[in-house]
Structure formats: structure tokens, C-alpha cells
Amino acid sequence: MLDYKFIKDNLDAVKQNIVNRNMNADADLVVKLYDEHTALVTKLQDLQQKRNENAKSMKQKLDDAKRQELIAAGKQIKDEIADVEAKEKETADKLEEAA
Numbered sequence: 001m002l003d004y005k006f007i008k009d010n011l012d013a014v015k016q017n018i019v020n021r022n023m024n025a026d027a028d029l030v031v032k033l034y035d036e037h038t039a040l041v042t043k044l045q046d047l048q049q050k051r052n053e054n055a056k057s058m059k060q061k062l063d064d065a066k067r068q069e070l071i072a073a074g075k076q077i078k079d080e081i082a083d084v085e086a087k088e089k090e091t092a093d094k095l096e097e098a099a
Contacts, residue, residue: 004034004099026098033095040088047084051077 007014008031018025054077058070 002099004030004095007031007099008034029098030095033091033098037088037091037095040084040091044081044084044088047077047081051081 002014007027011027011031014027018027051074054070054074058067058074062070
């Protein structure tokens with residue numbers, strides 16, 4: 001199997017190779033799913049960094065109101081991470097199937 005980045009970078013050659021081999025494959029779909037997957041991984045990394053910063057700021061001495069605010073933000077970030085991880089897994093499965 002070809003590397004997804006190679007398919008994206010050499011889309012025309014890959015499409016021609018598919019035609020030459022009389023295969024049924026959708027290289028455009030692979031590139032689209034690869035781009036979606038890459039964007040989700042980047043978003044997931046950003047959320048994890050945000051979560052880490054939130055946890056680091058909770059280690060300081062804080063009043064109860066500020067601490068509760070950070071706890072609520074942490075829960076929201078955790079939920080967002082779970083959603084993005086689910087979407088990323090789904091996209092990765094679709095990408096694997098399409099490739």
C-alpha cells in the first residue's frame with residue numbers, strides 16, 4: 001500500500017496508475033479523508049495541549065471560584081477530546097478502507 005502523503009503529493013500519477021491497472025479505487029477520496037484525518041489529529045493535539053495548560057494552572061494557589069472555573073473548563077476540554085478522538089478513529093477507519 002502506498003503512503004497517504006505520497007498519494008496526495010502524486011495524485012495525478014496515482015490516478016493514472018489506477019487506470020493502467022484497471023482497478024477500482026478513488027484516489028480523490030483517499031486524499032480527502034487523509035486531509036480530514038490530519039486536521040483532526042492536529043485539533044486533538046491542540047486540545048491536549050490546552051488540557052495540559054489547564055491542569056498546570058490548577059497547581060497554583062487559587063480561590064474556590066477560580067478553581068471551579070478551571071475544573072469546568074477541564075471537563076469541557078475532556079468532552080471535546082473524546083468527541084474529536086471518536087471522529088478521528090472513524091475517519092482513520094474510512095481512510096484505511098478507501099486506501
